[in-house]
Amino acid sequence: MIAATGVDESSLHYRGWRVVLACFLMAFFMFGFGLYGQGVYLAELQRAHGWPGTLVSAASTFSFLLTSVLVIFTDDLLNRIGLRAQILSGLSALGASTVLLALMQAPWQLYLAYALMSVGWTGMGTVVIATLLNSWFDRRRGLALSLAFNGATCGGIILVPLLLSLTGSIGFRSAMLAATIVMVALVLPVVISFIGWPAGTSLASVGRPSGADAAAPAQSRKALLANAAFWTMVLPIAIAVLAQMGFIIHQVTFLEPLIGRASAGFAVTIMAAMAVVGRLSLGLFVDRVDPRLACAASMTSQAAALFVLLQSTNPTVLLACCAVYGFSIGNMITFPPLIIQREIGSAAFAAAMGLGTSISGVVSAFGPGTVGLVRSFTGNYTTAFAMCVVLDLVAAAVVLWRPGQSAAQRGMSES
Structure with a gap:
């Protein structure tokens, strides 16, 4: 039983909801600057310095791969330096990265900035957020995760257009510096005021159940890699995110010849907005259902949306497909912590999240390139997106497999 059990998690006075607010802001700026903002950097650094697109995009790839390595050691860092120090280190690294992006003059500084961004992910990314919220919530864990991770989508919807608007009016350098100041002014106070483990807990006891299970030892990374249940969660989600990343990156290129540039841009907006709706909707009921079943349903809905997308040229149908596809986009980072908590256990939660996030990050990084190569x-995109449909369906089938789990255990996990 977690520390939060025994209190009213639905009460707005419960301190855990202030932690959710802090995590929302962390996700907002981490994903806004660290993921969605990279398209802005690509364009502006090319324009300002005349650097080839391959140089900047290679730095992005370097950052994503370095992040996938660093997140493996998130639990070690949490044990060594503590929760608040790690988050503040991540905030400092991300702030240094965005300032360096604004002031840089040489290509080597670009790689330094992106390396600092990777350090930021280890302090304010999905593993830390999931581990922290896992310590505060039991009955409302799914809702808390959904609300916090909506900050990631809002970072793309709000921060990127704001950066573009500010760049047009005051220039890229001033826009980045101003946005960095706002980030520090908003995130620093809430981290200092709200962030912490529940009273009487630490990383080692996060989400630890009571009774016999409380004595269960933490699994090492080697043990996790030998755990079939871990792989039937990590691999299908990684494959689904690979297909997802492939579609997202190529979406505008596919739609523009069919419905025009303006409508293609509108399709992206609809998809992003529906990602917010999807996370909120999932959060309302996911704590009462089997997360593997909900995950499989999300993957199947994306496969169906892509399949219909390939059959039509009608603008309304195409936009509707993008809306359906977007409904499940954000949930792929919500399911892993829920499945890990139920099936792998609390003692290994941070280690499993770090290792799973690393594997998923490496696999999904090949999504855009794979789709582009097939195309x-x-x-054309027909075969490429048909491949994504097949990948989603295979992933949906695999994630429903619970190796080594008895019928009684399955019933318990679904209750």
């Missing part, structure tokens, strides 16, 4: 071979 270049076939001359």
